[in-house]
Amino acid sequence: MTTKTIESILENTLNGADLSAQEGVMLLNQTDPSIKSAIKHTADQLRHLQAGDTVTYVINRNINYTNICEQHCSFCAFRRDANAEGSYWLDWEQILAKATDAVERNATEICMQGGLNPTAKINGLSLNYYLRLVATIKGKYPQLHLHAFSPQEIQFIAKEDNLSYAYVITALKDAGVDSMPGTAAEILNDDVRRILCPEKTNTATWLEIVSTAHRLGVPTTSTMLSGHIETPTQQIEHLEKLRSLQKTALEKAYPSAISEFILLPFVGQEAPKPLRKRVGRDQPVLDDALLLTAVARIMLGNWIPNHQPSWVKLGLTGAIEALNGGCNDIGGTLMEEHITTMAGALGGTCMEVETLIAAISSLKNRPYQQRDTLYRPILSDKIPDSSTQQNDPLSTNPR
Template structure:
């Protein structure tokens, strides 16, 4: 571990340098109030330099098409077995109807993810089923951007059908998928994954699938499940691997569009994990600290940073706009996965609510597309 003073590390960041992992760990380990304030101040200055003052948001609708899942992640309260009470699997007609509702409310994006349901097949093929879903939605609403299927879902389809990740991604892209959510990353530490999600794909596979998507021209987002039992070293190693992905993607037609910190919500998690974490709801101060460090560590390469209002509440998420974040996420319209884990932030926000929160920061607001292209003119606070 380096012993470089914190102000020297922050000066290096303001000079435009990429910090070393040791420097990132030092930032995460800072605890004194004046140190935390200095980190947030630097993160805010870098946000202004890298992303500007305008706070963006997207009008989108979540579509969680099934909660039937073969896996048993220790932090998930969403998944069900097929014969368990509360299990569901939407028909194509219901999915299209939900998309129609989103489009009628102004959505430009459908974010579609679901459980890993072994029965979700057409003629014995998982890929055929997923492509059928995509074609049904894009056939009815060709203008909608489908932000769909995590690397875990890609791995599941490939494993079910005996295909390569590239084959799966290419067919999903051909069917109409426009980008991939960078979820299922949790923390890219196999030590930690063996504890919290032992059945999920390993770190190397997540990285391989995301990099393959970039190579094929499919943009992705990136995430990290933070604030549970990860060490500072594991958290920074996760950010470092995202940074390396983005550096590699310079030669590819697509890249990571944003980083989203996902603070742990443990209210419905199994007792052993809840006990180890020691709380049911996110620690707002620690979450804001992590997001500031993420901006400092990643901002040269991943420009857009977003808090989770579902996990932190809109007020908490708005505080992150003064500590490194430049985007407030989406309207969602319907949210199940985090809410079922015990999150208190809600399941839907209106455009007016998002703009109202941005106005409290005295910053301009602008609706964007999934890929951060402007939809509306910048709305300047009065």
């Protein structure tokens, strides 16, 4: 592979071409520091063209309502059995108190996800429990955007209650769910999933649920858990599936689509020992994460213009580096974060707005802007009313 070939690939992408899977693997396999630097520079140029120079952030709060989970993913340090030490299940008052705290701290979004708790039912139905979760928050704070319940949780509810995915998504949307986290994707390759998360949804089902959400008018994010047992070829396969999913939503004019891509580098410090031993390290390799961040921008940017690093996993310094290599958003304040922190992440659990702004301000010619969940700028202290939001998940028109 010649340097000239890499230069040609990068030049083509700057001229608007989509990166092929083969080209993507080529880029990820580069080891020469100068070539890797050129890849990151190209990603930064594409970020400028596709999303502009403004670095956005969102004021949000995580609520992980339970860590009781029936599944046993090999990377997860968060889940607990029902009566195990450290298990918890928030009651309605605790959930409402967290939502109230978020509002008092000017949050515009609640992100809510939890373990798959088979005892979480109301009148014998899991769906009723999830609807109560939504009503607890939306009943008092209808202005908050509720970004809730991964595709894995949708599958869990549907299986528990013998319902279709479309029925579950529609019921949650009607109750007040405004968008869906694109988590539980891990790596969209079933060979990897059989080792990493054998009890979780398979690739086809994850894609089906997310596409169904788009068709029904529920925007989603998209993610990748990287840097564990997967290969560069499998990383590109994952990105290619996300790109195809987004192209389907846009070309079929679904009312919603993917709003952002978030790279989630693997943190294994507290992961179960078999996987931790197999991976051979506890914290992400920043250089690997930055190269994959850049290639993800090059691969997806024509279709998914908003890209975000994880300051929880990379630390704020690493996240700022990612803003120079393809990302246009620094993420949210979170206020609390349990899933990654319990895995041993060193980035912290809460980021004050002033800290995010100061970090962004360290970058040259990169202004900052508060946004809502769907990447619309917030120009005042007033929290936007999510009930009046239109299904416009992209702030930058693709292609």
